[in-house]
Amino acid sequence: MKSLFEKLFLIEILKGLALTVKKLLFEKPVTIECYDKVIPQPYPGFRGRHALVRSELTQGPICVACHRCERVCPSRCIYIKTVEIEEEGKRKRQLAEYAIDASRCVYCGYCVEVCPVNALVLTEFYQYVGENREDLYFDQERLLKNWDEFIAKAERPYFNPFWKPKGIPEGFFSIVKRKAKGV
Amino acid sequence: MSLVLEVNKKQKGKDSWEEPFYLNMGPQHPSTHGVLRLFLELEGETIVNCDPIIGYLHRGIEKLAENLNYNQTIVLSDRLDYISSAANNVAFALAFEKLFKLEVPRRAKLIRTIVSEMARICSHLLWLATHALDIGAMTVFLYCFRDREWLLNIYERICGARLTHTYVRVGGVRRDFEPEVIEELYRFVEEFPKRITDYETLIDTNRIWLKRTKNIAVVSAEEAFNLGLTGPCLRGSGVSYDVRKFRPYDAYSEVEFEVPVGQNGDTYDRYKVRMIELRQSNWIIKQCLDKLSETEGELVLAENSPDLLMPEKVREVSAQPHPKLGVMFKPKEKEIVPVGEAFASIESPKGELSVYVVSDGSSRPWRLRIRTPSFVHISAIPHMTKGHMIADLVAIIGTLDIVLGDSDR
Numbered sequence: 365m366k367s368l369f370e371k372l373f374l375i376e377i378l379k380g381l382a383l384t385v386k387k388l389l390f391e392k393p394v395t396i397e398c399y400d401k402v403i404p405q406p407y408p409g410f411r412g413r414h415a416l417v418r419s420e421l422t423q424g425p426i427c428v429a430c431h432r433c434e435r436v437c438p439s440r441c442i443y444i445k446t447v448e449i450e451e452e453g454k455r456k457r458q459l460a461e462y463a464i465d466a467s468r469c470v471y472c473g474y475c476v477e478v479c480p481v482n483a484l485v486l487t488e489f490y491q492y493v494g495e496n497r498e499d500l501y502f503d504q505e506r507l508l509k510n511w512d513e514f515i516a517k518a519e520r521p522y523f524n525p526f527w528k529p530k531g532i533p534e535g536f537f538s539i540v541k542r543k544a545k546g547v
Numbered sequence: 548m549s550l551v552l553e554v555n556k557k558q559k560g561k562d563s564w565e566e567p568f569y570l571n572m573g574p575q576h577p578s579t580h581g582v583l584r585l586f587l588e589l590e591g592e593t594i595v596n597c598d599p600i601i602g603y604l605h606r607g608i609e610k611l612a613e614n615l616n617y618n619q620t621i622v623l624s625d626r627l628d629y630i631s632s633a634a635n636n637v638a639f640a641l642a643f644e645k646l647f648k649l650e651v652p653r654r655a656k657l658i659r660t661i662v663s664e665m666a667r668i669c670s671h672l673l674w675l676a677t678h679a680l681d682i683g684a685m686t687v688f689l690y691c692f693r694d695r696e697w698l699l700n701i702y703e704r705i706c707g708a709r710l711t712h713t714y715v716r717v718g719g720v721r722r723d724f725e726p727e728v729i730e731e732l733y734r735f736v737e738e739f740p741k742r743i744t745d746y747e748t749l750i751d752t753n754r755i756w757l758k759r760t761k762n763i764a765v766v767s768a769e770e771a772f773n774l775g776l777t778g779p780c781l782r783g784s785g786v787s788y789d790v791r792k793f794r795p796y797d798a799y800s801e802v803e804f805e806v807p808v809g810q811n812g813d814t815y816d817r818y819k820v821r822m823i824e825l826r827q828s829n830w831i832i833k834q835c836l837d838k839l840s841e842t843e844g845e846l847v848l849a850e851n852s853p854d855l856l857m858p859e860k861v862r863e864v865s866a867q868p869h870p871k872l873g874v875m876f877k878p879k880e881k882e883i884v885p886v887g888e889a890f891a892s893i894e895s896p897k898g899e900l901s902v903y904v905v906s907d908g909s910s911r912p913w914r915l916r917i918r919t920p921s922f923v924h925i926s927a928i929p930h931m932t933k934g935h936m937i938a939d940l941v942a943i944i945g946t947l948d949i950v951l952g953d954s955d956r
Contacts, residue, residue, distance in 0.1 A: 376751075376752040376753055376754065377753060377754070379748055380686075380748060380749045380750075380753060383745060383748050383749060384686055384749075394693045406703060407700075407703050407704045407707075409704075409706075409707040409722075410703060410707050410708075411707040411708050432856055435856055436619070436855050436856040438615055438619040438622040438623070470622055470711065471708060471711070472622045472711075472713045473707065473713070474618070474619070474622075474713075474855050477721070477855060478854075478855050478856050486707075525707070525722065526707070526722070529721055529722040529723070530722055530723040530725070531654070531720075531722065531723030531845075531846055531847035531848065532721075532722075532846070532847065532848050533846055533848060533850050535850065536848070536854065
């Protein structure tokens, strides 16, 4: 008898309708008016656009050209060129050119983690496009510009969570990384 | 090309009225969940034969892995089943840890269990959303995506990425949970069972849903075994097989949970099994969060685990006897990882995901073989569709829960 009653009066469909009407009338909308009023902000540590940290002393990158990021990159999209210079009778290796092909990058963040001097960062900036391939090929100047754009809005001192991830044994980090306080 | 020849052969010598009707579905059809192509032989609207064609998303992940070191290989695993990448990461890491004979810290094990159960919830929510949308329920789709968004936001806080996490690494995980993440997860765990009740109110007894799912694609327990189904598809047929129970990995031996089974093995039973699994996953996360407070402040990576950057070759100078010189010093390549093989399998949201790795002592796997559930499930489509209507085909693809990135690799 009950089943006939349910069949005749569409009880289960009415129940479903009641639920949706209740959500419609008494609950806040889930969707947000994106880009008109609210711009969604990623959480700290989001792996977004690449940047090279600008040193306050030299106004250039603090990269020491150790090639570690180049070797750890799974998609091999980091290109580093070095020059050897003589300074005070010692031969030194110096960075000549640093470039990242963002269109090949998989945003794993391994490069940020292995960098011994915290020179590289994947910033929380994610709204970027390129109209052609050259726009997404970040050379050294572009990477430094990315950093300026990012740090202008970020809180100081800035410390990326992937520079020294929480809970990892100290032995995995260089001395510079262990003492790092942020820029 | 061979397909066309086959069709020509069948059509030869027959009148036009008795020719079978051939239909090509996909690879761009929206309800094939990716780039699956189905070549159908129809009689009216009934499917006589169905030939799935895969390979449109082949990236050669197994071959690529041979040129990357062990930690870099985990990046590739994100791209297998991109809906539940955390679970894939765990499978790869488990196989490599067996090879390296590493002991993972307890906190890392608990964290891995949490992220892989979150992946299960994510995957099942997306499955429910698209399955319901294919069958015709729009509201469930929107509700499920709302809740999945919440989980993706938590993932973003945990590891900085929403889909391709790369969170697990060999020997542990990459980063410990922040305290805010644990609070947010507690909030999610409290709220989520109410949301599941909402979905069930909408479709559980809905007559359209029942008509579209009951007695569709019935697979008996024996057939399911023979077809190689795993995961919820096997459990829907009444076989209580779960890798988490039979070969517990990570922290699954510490937590309590039930393995739901169906009775009839039809689409509706598989739906029921997955809905119960959502609740069980929620419960597992809750237990793990309680246990996580016991291990506060512990490390999440084993001390002797390999660095992200492994050297390609390590040479060791060794002395060897020489007939004329007496002794000769010769550089010899040293083993970086133990030579041997390892196998690990996990219960990924779609089924059983296994990884087999062979090492020759260098820092890169000599051979990596991945057994993915979607590939096996696609091979069951011809058997399951026989005698059904075209409209049911969409429901069958949905109930198998296939991801083409997983099957083509």
